[in-house]
Amino acid sequence: MTTSHMSPPLLSVSNLSTSFFTSRGEVKAVRGVSFELNAGEILGIVGESGSGKSITCMSLMGLLRSSGRVIEGSARFEGRDLITLDEDELSELRGNDISMIFQDPMTSLNPTLTVGEQVIETILRHRKVSRAEARARAIELFELVRIPSAAKRLKSYPHEFSGGMRQRVMIAIALACDPKLLIADEPTTALDVTIQRQILALLKELQGRLGMAVILITHDLGVIAETADRVLVMYGGMVMEEGPVRELFARPSHPYTRGLLASIPDLRDDTHHRLTPIPGSPPDMLRPPKGCPFAPRCPHAMAQCNAALPPLYHAGEGRRARCWLHHPEAPRVAGITAELVPA
Amino acid sequence: MTAYVVQRLLLMLVTLFAIITLTFFLMHAVPGGPFTSEKMLQPEIQAALNAKYHLDDPLWLQYLNYLRGVLSLDLGPSFKYAGMSVNEIIAEGLPVTMKTGALALLCVVALGVPLGIVAALNRNRWPDTLVMVIATIGVAVPSYVIATVALYVFALRLGWVPTFGLDDWRGYFLPVFALSGFWISFIARLARSSLLETLQQDYMMTAKAKGLKRGTVLFKHGLRNSLIPVVTVLGPVVANLLTGSFVIEQIFALPGIGRHFVLSITNRDYTAIMGITIFYAAVLMVMIFIVDMLYLVLDPRIKYRADAK
Amino acid sequence: MTDIEIAPEMWAPTTRNGAAAEYIAAPSLTFWQDVRKRLWANKPAMLGLGFIILLVLAAIFGPMLSRHTYFEQNLKLSNVPPLFQTYEVTDSTGATTRFFFNSGNLNLYEVTPSGEVAGLLRATKKDLIKKQQQFKFGDKQVVLDTAKQQLSFADGTALAPSGWQWNMSNVLGTDQLGRDVLARQLYGARISLTVAFVATLVNFFIGVFYGGLAGYLGGKADTIMMRIVEVISTIPLTLYVILIMVVFNSGFLSVVLAIGSVYWVDMARIVRGQILTLKQQDYVAAARTMGASTPRILVRHLLPNSVGPILVTLTMLIPSAIFIESFMSFIGLGVTPPEASWGTLTSEAVETLRAYPYQLFFPAAAISLTMFAFNFLGDGLRDALDPRLRT
């Protein structure tokens, strides 16, 4: 991305670490995550379940459950550090400049309030408008996300809607105040395949039309390939690899990314794009290993990998990878390092 | 909506009918009961019963007779007190039972729910621990134990309140406390766990993510939903406040319906037992119906489900 | 970053250890191991269980070991407290009499040196107008002022208590008919627990049968049966227990019958729900096509699945049954005298509350502690079975 050198990024996260303090000990859910996001850009975050994708975003929004705390790092959004904002300042931002869509539309809407009310209350919270104006805006939003007979459906309750329709309502709520950043945490995982496509197409279209930046969290590499500009691959609470979507998919610079991609025969194939599990299981975040978190499952693991955590190596234009194989003295592995780092 | 109301109304009527029937035949099964023409103690009563229910008629006719009586809100003559009707017995005790019962219900809602909320919002901190300890004692110690201990301590030893009767306003304290103690604790526990569960719901996260103020999130989104389970148990609460009044009115010597009921049991005043049982059941059915309607207002899903059937 | 110095041997490949990769995953326990672990870790639940076991043992063996029976009366020694302050009077021959004053009935009782209550001391003279009684100990005279509740010698000097003594003949004292409170407590525990366990068992069988039948038959029969359950669950059941007791007269069997026949609807609902889900599951259809008989399917599949909720319901039903029984006894509908249950013991104690408040302590404590124990155990079981529900 060439623009990144000119204007300051919209969001710049650096060295973010978040832990949960539970009765069993400190769960290190996010460990030193850094990334940047420009206005109007779509950043995909992939990784296995428990890799810290959601917690990273929740930390930005200040929405961690009470046992969770950001212990380190900063997240500058339009020049302000989200981490140091107090609850009042954050709540001014939430739903206004930064909005979020969640995974399960069946449970993320309040069952005892009409969908209209749930949109309207968001508008009234952030805009100085009358109830009638807010209602008109809600109808406009329903039309924007293509909910048929918008005015009538405002009075419906969530249970009268299908999953896809509910997710449209969630999107309408998220877009209510023209956010600059939309965080979509697995927005299609809980939906049927055909509905998934519609919702994604809608998101992408709205993003193009409204020009906001999007962080799209997903398990589905196919979704990332179709939608995102850049990808962040997470594992064990850390960024394992980062890069523009095309190059990263064409030539992964990290054994973990390669493992993820290897399981998919063809990205343009219509069959499931889900991650097929790599043998073994993710590290226990109560006691993360001191070396590379992927080492127990990595086909290229070396003595060094267990000894120390690899740094994030520069791995080509706009690319970073956290793997010892990128050390200049490391053995070359075809497909990961051979072409990228000339000996 | 109408489907739901009709369904609830029907259930109420069927239940009431079942109760009247069951009560009638149970009482008929009593040897020397009111619906046998065996020799009774007082010829006067015998004559009154005979005139009303025609004790020589076949059983089903007597049953229809009784049913007709109940439907016209006439519960018949007392089996033990000549010249006294069951209606009169109930009317005599009603004010006392109503007053204590309503106060107890008020305490249950006005204390139980806020205590539960305070506990949930201070989860695992001292207010929570305090409420939970008290509530655990409240649900474990039987009401008559609470009542007698309270009677001994506050009335006999300290003399703060009278030992019996309601002539003095302070006389209400102990009966209402003993009557509602269990249910305050129960509702506090229920409200606490329900609110904690609601706070975990995804839509609470959505509400926060929309930037709503903390009060709005808690009261508009959290409280209302967490009160639904609390409302659903209010029907049974009323039922138990009524039955609880049997012992409480006995211990504090209150001239309420509960006391009359227990007296009728000891005196084997069968028609009074029947009549009071049916009266209780009717009061309850009405309360449960009201609660069902409240539920309808609180939870729009109910309406939808009932109509979909 | 490229300037990190690393020893060449560190680049040696490690063999990927499948076992190690697996080891990292938390060791998985079977469901029941997990439940047991969580239950063990729950201190109140374990305390409750311990108390219940002790109580059951006491109820079974206590009455056998006790040297009194629950019905044996001794009107001369009625309302004796478990703990009293003794006085000693020594006459000129050196003979000492130890006795205590029962302020409830204004009597003096002689106490043996070992702490047994030997018997009532007779007053030599009663002056009803001055509210005084005189007692003779050899050549010494003691005056009891019943109005002031004071003891003094004939010359007016007050008698000082010589110390506290635990009642060795009746460790928990006697009731108003002079029956041993401990023996009655133990016997009461036996009755209360038996009523509770048997009634719960009866409910269990009715519930499983009814719910099982409804779920098994399905369709219209199920709908009708569940409507009946709905009607029953709106009926105020305590009233029906009372009516049944009125019909069958008081007594142990009627209590069991009354409580046992009324509280089975929850059980029926659970069992029916489980059967319905089971019927939809593929493995049951598979088992059926493979020729498994219905009882076999029920035992192999239904039981393991529903044991959790059923267990919780049962643990919660037992204290309610204890409570209902004591409630019935309290309003005079429970077991008949001289039989005793915690309810009758409490209501007897209430009769003498003014004079002997401590008599309320033992039955009230017994029933309250038992309720605590079952509540804690039930809560613990529920949490252990469904950790999601833990709050």
Ligand SMILES: Nc1ncnc2c1ncn2[C@@H]1O[C@H](COP(=O)(O)OP(=O)(O)OP(=O)(O)O)[C@@H](O)[C@H]1O
């Ligand atoms: N409330 C919590 N208490 C303790 N640990 C938590 C809590 N929430 C999350 N975690 C831990 O944080 C880690 C990261 O969780 P996170 O939800 O970010 O994963 P994720 O990448 O979003 O996974 P998924 O794809 O399943 O959504 C997990 O290991 C999880 O165990």
Ligand code: SF4
């Ligand atoms: S650092 Fe070592 S273990 Fe980790 S991914 Fe690279 S090669 Fe594999």
Ligand SMILES: [Mg+2]
């Ligand atoms: Mg997630």
